[in-house]
Amino acid sequence: MDSGLIDQRALAQARAELGANFVRILGYFREDGLKSLLAIEKAMREQNAVAMVLPAHTLKGESRQFGADTLADIAEGIELIARKCVETRDEPTEALEHVARLRPTFNATLALLDRDSNPLAQRKANGFGKRPVAL
Template structure:
């Protein structure tokens, strides 16, 4: 079985990160869950407060962490929010133009995280073909 199919994940990037981190990958994924949840909350709060400056750092952090794990759609969405918020800060505007992206961010984060966690599961790893297409277990 190939990695779980999804347009949310670049499996090449994810596999490279996983190989580089080795057994630490699961721990880093846990940090991503915690930090990502915090970042999404901060972005949503900043949107409600119409505070683009508060949005910038949280979106920047989410962008980088998602990119490292191969979560390219999440990273690109966070980057758009970040760059738009930066422009809003420079022009003394509020960030209404990204409200739809902010609204889509939480479900996208949860779906992405679920896919990454399922792929990292030892049970999923055991179901992958070994050798000439044989399955373990």
């Protein structure tokens, strides 16, 4: 599932722009993203389109900041469906497929971001007594 989840150029740009704050901001993304995910899932269970709009919009924007385009696209789909349902006063049943893909994509995306942002995880030993080399 990890191929294509992260736009490496956008991630590199975020890393460069955020500098020493990158890991801290990534932590905020993890926390805020989970809150948005839980709110979207709850709104889906309750068939509440209004409650879906803001967390989907937030998750979309924060995901794009880190190059998590697949996650952002799913969140955007949920947001658009929810907004349409608010206007038409319909239940957001059409969003179910997107919501079902959201959690596994969120988890896979975070795993990749964690892997890519941890300098220790990016090194492997090159044998006893030898200096670790970057992968």
